[in-house]
Amino acid sequence: MNILDKDPAASSKLQVFLLYPSIHAVIHHKISHFLYRKKLIFLARLVSQISRFLTGIEIHPGAEIGKNLFMDHGMGIVIGETSIIGDNVTIYHGVTLGGVSLEKGKRHPTVGNDVVIGAGAKVLGNIIIGDNSKIGANSVILKDIPKDSVAVGVPGKIITSSNSNTET
Numbered sequence: 001m002n003i004l005d006k007d008p009a010a011s012s013k014l015q016v017f018l019l020y021p022s023i024h025a026v027i028h029h030k031i032s033h034f035l036y037r038k039k040l041i042f043l044a045r046l047v048s049q050i051s052r053f054l055t056g057i058e059i060h061p062g063a064e065i066g067k068n069l070f071m072d073h074g075m076g077i078v079i080g081e082t083s084i085i086g087d088n089v090t091i092y093h094g095v096t097l098g099g100v101s102l103e104k105g106k107r108h109p110t111v112g113n114d115v116v117i118g119a120g121a122k123v124l125g126n127i128i129i130g131d132n133s134k135i136g137a138n139s140v141i142l143k144d145i146p147k148d149s150v151a152v153g154v155p156g157k158i159i160t161s162s163n164s165n166t167e168t
Contacts, residue, residue: 006070007070021071021073022069025074029059032047032059036061056074058079063081063083063097065085066087066113072093073093077095078095080096080098081108083110086112086113086114089116089117091117092117092118094120094121095117107125109128111123113131115130116134118135118139119137121138121140124141127144128144128145130146131147133145135152136152139152140153141155141156146158
């Protein structure tokens with residue numbers, strides 16, 4: 001179980017299943033996403049809003065989530081409608097994967113595999129966060145981050161990368 005590997009406070013599968021809002025939010029999202037794909041939008045949004053109330057984590061039913069998403073603490077996480085999240089991603093509390101446009105179509109981030117997004121970070125717009133990257137706490141990311149990079153600050157700057165050092 002991914003959470004047991006990533007959270008030193010997690011001591012058993014039963015504890016994680018019963019007490020971790022991350023698990024509950026992902027289960028609720030699977031239900032709401034299924035309903036959303038079946039065009040049962042009202043029911044999908046109802047499930048997601050109940051989940052938000054219960055967990056403090058808001059995931060739009062249209063968002064696509066890969067395997068093993070771990071939202072540590074979870075409270076205040078917002079994942080927008082057209083967000084795509086890869087496998088083995090860790091997101092800390094207060095993170096927003098949000099849009100910067102009111103237009104229809106892809107307007108939220110795509111997060112690659114094995115990414116870590118620090119507490120309070122805002123990742124905004126139709127951008128790509130490359131595989132194996134890390135986003136520092138409270139960073140504001142407005143441009144693509146290449147794979148194997150570390151980005152921090154407001155606006156986000158790449159401080160370590162296998163590609164280049166640029167402002168985002």
